[in-house]
Amino acid sequence: MCDTCGCSDSAVRITDHTHTVVMEQDILAKNDELAEHNRAHLRASDVFAINLMSSPGAGKTTLLERTIRALGVPCAVIEGDQETLLDAERIKATGAPVVQINTGAGCHLDAAMLHRALHALAPARGSTLFIENVGNLVCPALFDLGEAARVVILSVTEGPGKPVKYPHMFAATDLVLLNKVDLLPYVDFDVAEFERDVRRVNPSAALLQVSATRGDGLTDWYDWLRRPARS
Numbered sequence: 001m002c003d004t005c006g007c008s009d010s011a012v013r014i015t016d017h018t019h020t021v022v023m024e025q026d027i028l029a030k031n032d033e034l035a036e037h038n039r040a041h042l043r044a045s046d047v048f049a050i051n052l053m054s055s056p057g058a059g060k061t062t063l064l065e066r067t068i069r070a071l072g073v074p075c076a077v078i079e080g081d082q083e084t085l086l087d088a089e090r091i092k093a094t095g096a097p098v099v100q101i102n103t104g105a106g107c108h109l110d111a112a113m114l115h116r117a118l119h120a121l122a123p124a125r126g127s128t129l130f131i132e133n134v135g136n137l138v139c140p141a142l143f144d145l146g147e148a149a150r151v152v153i154l155s156v157t158e159g160p161g162k163p164v165k166y167p168h169m170f171a172a173t174d175l176v177l178l179n180k181v182d183l184l185p186y187v188d189f190d191v192a193e194f195e196r197d198v199r200r201v202n203p204s205a206a207l208l209q210v211s212a213t214r215g216d217g218l219t220d221w222y223d224w225l226r227r228p229a230r231s
């Protein structure tokens with residue numbers, strides 16, 4: 001993987017027909033320690049934190065803008081992007097407290113970044129905290145932030161096979177949202193095949209079809225967010 005973000009030190013498997021080499025996960029071990037610290041912070045303030053991941057443009061910010069306005073519980077947001085305050089400005093317009101993390105060359109959020117952002121944001125007791133990760137289906141899957149739940153969004157314009165091509169992302173998630181279903185009549189996307197692919201890598205994740213712009217499936221998404229099992 002890339003040299004700039006630290007993920008080159010994580011579990012890298014090199015297969016050349018005869019050898020499989022699994023390298024050490026030093027950076028990830030340090031990250032996991034800090035993630036546990038974040039988890040303790042979040043539990044102590046009764047904040048339900050969701051790590052929201054997808055490839056660029058799958059609809060994370062659009063879904064959040066609409067969710068914050070409709071959910072009816074206090075929400076806060078931590079935005080992760082390489083550069084710009086654009087997503088934070090969109091969230092700010094909803095009235096929810098937000099901080100933006102810019103990762104520069106980095107392609108994912110890590111627990112240290114989240115720790116700084118948590119102290120800056122200080123989300124209200126009992127609130128739901130959405131962490132919009134950097135748009136990327138690879139590295140964010142490796143880094144525990146201390147969240148209570150993971151949500152992966154895939155949009156129907158991204159084509160087939162993503163759950164099996166990016167199995168770490170899909171295997172580690174609690175919920176898969178298939179977004180932009182309003183575009184299904186115009187694109188060649190087989191929903192049944194997608195669901196089979198998700199099940200191949202993750203037999204237990206919840207699966208919902210939504211349209212963040214037209215509103216399909218959002219009641220089910222809000223119910224999932226409010227479910228009693230969250231605590």
Ligand SMILES: Nc1nc2c(ncn2[C@@H]2O[C@H](COP(=O)(O)OP(=O)(O)OP(=O)(O)O)[C@@H](O)[C@H]2O)c(=O)[nH]1
Pocket residue numbers: 054055056057058059060061062063087134135179180181182183210211212213214
């Ligand atoms: N047709 C359709 N378009 C959508 C839907 N959800 C989002 N979009 C559009 O998809 C584009 C990208 O949406 P964003 O919400 O910015 O995506 P993102 O995942 O936050 O993108 P990054 O932060 O850059 O990774 C925008 O033009 C949205 O209007 C949807 O359900 N249907």
Ligand SMILES: [Zn+2]
Pocket residue numbers: 060061062087132
């Ligand atoms: Zn976004």
Ligand SMILES: [Zn+2]
Pocket residue numbers: 037041115
């Ligand atoms: Zn702390």
Ligand SMILES: [Zn+2]
Pocket residue numbers: 001002005006007008107108139
């Ligand atoms: Zn990386």
